[in-house]
Amino acid sequence: MSTADDTSGEDGPWGEVTPEAARRLLVAAVDAFAERGYHATTTRDIAGRAGMSPAALYIHYKTKEELLHRISKIGHERALHVLEAEADRDGTAAERLAGAVRSFVRWHAERHTTARVVQYELGALGDEHRTEIVALRRRSDAVVRRIIGEGVRNGEFDVPDVAGTTLAVLSLCIDVARWFDAQGSRTPDEVGDLYADLVQRMVKVRADGSAGPR
Amino acid sequence: MSTADDTSGEDGPWGEVTPEAARRLLVAAVDAFAERGYHATTTRDIAGRAGMSPAALYIHYKTKEELLHRISKIGHERALHVLEAEADRDGTAAERLAGAVRSFVRWHAERHTTARVVQYELGALGDEHRTEIVALRRRSDAVVRRIIGEGVRNGEFDVPDVAGTTLAVLSLCIDVARWFDAQGSRTPDEVGDLYADLVQRMVKVRADGSAGPR
Numbered sequence: 352m353s354t355a356d357d358t359s360g361e362d363g364p365w366g367e368v369t370p371e372a373a374r375r376l377l378v379a380a381v382d383a384f385a386e387r388g389y390h391a392t393t394t395r396d397i398a399g400r401a402g403m404s405p406a407a408l409y410i411h412y413k414t415k416e417e418l419l420h421r422i423s424k425i426g427h428e429r430a431l432h433v434l435e436a437e438a439d440r441d442g443t444a445a446e447r448l449a450g451a452v453r454s455f456v457r458w459h460a461e462r463h464t465t466a467r468v469v470q471y472e473l474g475a476l477g478d479e480h481r482t483e484i485v486a487l488r489r490r491s492d493a494v495v496r497r498i499i500g501e502g503v504r505n506g507e508f509d510v511p512d513v514a515g516t517t518l519a520v521l522s523l524c525i526d527v528a529r530w531f532d533a534q535g536s537r538t539p540d541e542v543g544d545l546y547a548d549l550v551q552r553m554v555k556v557r558a559d560g561s562a563g564p565r
Numbered sequence: 566m567s568t569a570d571d572t573s574g575e576d577g578p579w580g581e582v583t584p585e586a587a588r589r590l591l592v593a594a595v596d597a598f599a600e601r602g603y604h605a606t607t608t609r610d611i612a613g614r615a616g617m618s619p620a621a622l623y624i625h626y627k628t629k630e631e632l633l634h635r636i637s638k639i640g641h642e643r644a645l646h647v648l649e650a651e652a653d654r655d656g657t658a659a660e661r662l663a664g665a666v667r668s669f670v671r672w673h674a675e676r677h678t679t680a681r682v683v684q685y686e687l688g689a690l691g692d693e694h695r696t697e698i699v700a701l702r703r704r705s706d707a708v709v710r711r712i713i714g715e716g717v718r719n720g721e722f723d724v725p726d727v728a729g730t731t732l733a734v735l736s737l738c739i740d741v742a743r744w745f746d747a748q749g750s751r752t753p754d755e756v757g758d759l760y761a762d763l764v765q766r767m768v769k770v771r772a773d774g775s776a777g778p779r
Binding site: 389390519553 | 601604684685725726739760763769
């Protein structure tokens with residue numbers, strides 16, 4: 352019944368959500384929001400998808416918005432974690448940028464149902480929750496901007512507009528969630544490799560991989 | 566009352582829709598779908614936004630899906646037209662690719678409310694209508710692929726994966742509709758210029774603009 356990105360088990364993005372009933376409801380909410388949109392979904396729909404009663408849902412979530420907030424928070428935290436892990440590796444700025452793009456793309460391809468909900472329903476969050484999520488998005492932005500900035504400073508990259516290029520790189524990766532089709536011709540890894548190459552071109556990495564003069 | 570992308574007048578994207586009442590309903594539908602999603606919007610909501618009765622709506626549109634189809638068809642046709650106009654100009658492949666990206670980005674920035682509905686509610690179209698829209702999307706894809714292919718053949722571009730690069734270029738432009746903020750720090754023209762440069766980098770246009778050997 353619960354199929355959000357086929358990752359409803361403890362190893363999926365919702366593994367931190369306990370007890371199991373709360374996790375099952377979250378997965379059901381992702382599927383329902385993705386299918387009909389947040390505003391067209393009722394807590395009754397979500398409970399039904401999870402094979403539970405509306406009363407059982409209220410034990411875990413007081414409102415529909417609380418479910419969306421939980422989904423959005425975990426989704427953003429996981430995506431940020433993926434970026435930070437690559438940014439903190441050893442290696443040149445070019446290698447770390449390629450790694451960050453590869454992982455961020457893979458996340459948005461594999462978790463495309465979750466990512467769509469997370470990206471398209473931001474407007475439905477309450478003010479306080481939206482502020483919290485915007486702060487997480489700024490942190491993702493800062494990770495990519497930092498890598499690009501380092502590459503510019505050490506001469507690896509030639510980028511006139513670091514903020515704009517950061518925006519474009521993140522946008523390119525995030526939009527994978529919109530068009531990615533698990534039945535399509537490209538795997539998440541293949542899209543990740545393609546995009547890592549395209550982003551290296553956007554920042555004009557030197558062909559020999561060396562750092563040049565500033 | 567009607568504010569979809571501030572282009573409700575005859576000069577906007579809906580200028581071809583007549584009579585004026587039918588146009589007014591279309592603009593109201595774009596706003597309602599963008600705000601609450603297709604499934605959470607009723608024809609009564611749309612009629613109300615347009616200052617009309619539900620009965621008056623049914624004179625022009627038999628179903629809510631007919632409204633979405635009309636919006637999606639006009640939106641896709643306009644976006645395709647913008648691409649084709651640039652592709653058919655005189656000039657090098659690099660110049661035409663830059664022009665196409667600039668115009669396509671501008672379209673998605675200026676008409677971001679419409680573009681979001683058009684992009685995110687594809688799944689709500691009936692089978693026949695979806696097939697029609699997918700054909701329009703394939704034509705947009707073909708326009709960009711043709712320019713990139715020409716640039717590769719005449720030595721202007723160095724692109725190992727033309728289909729993948731085409732997908733990425735269109736995705737980058739389309740996603741402008743998601744993040745563009747009319748109150749933000751960049752104008753549609755500025756984003757268009759930035760993205761035209763980034764796409765030229767993606768295809769590795771030679772710095773001197775000349776066509777080289779194959």
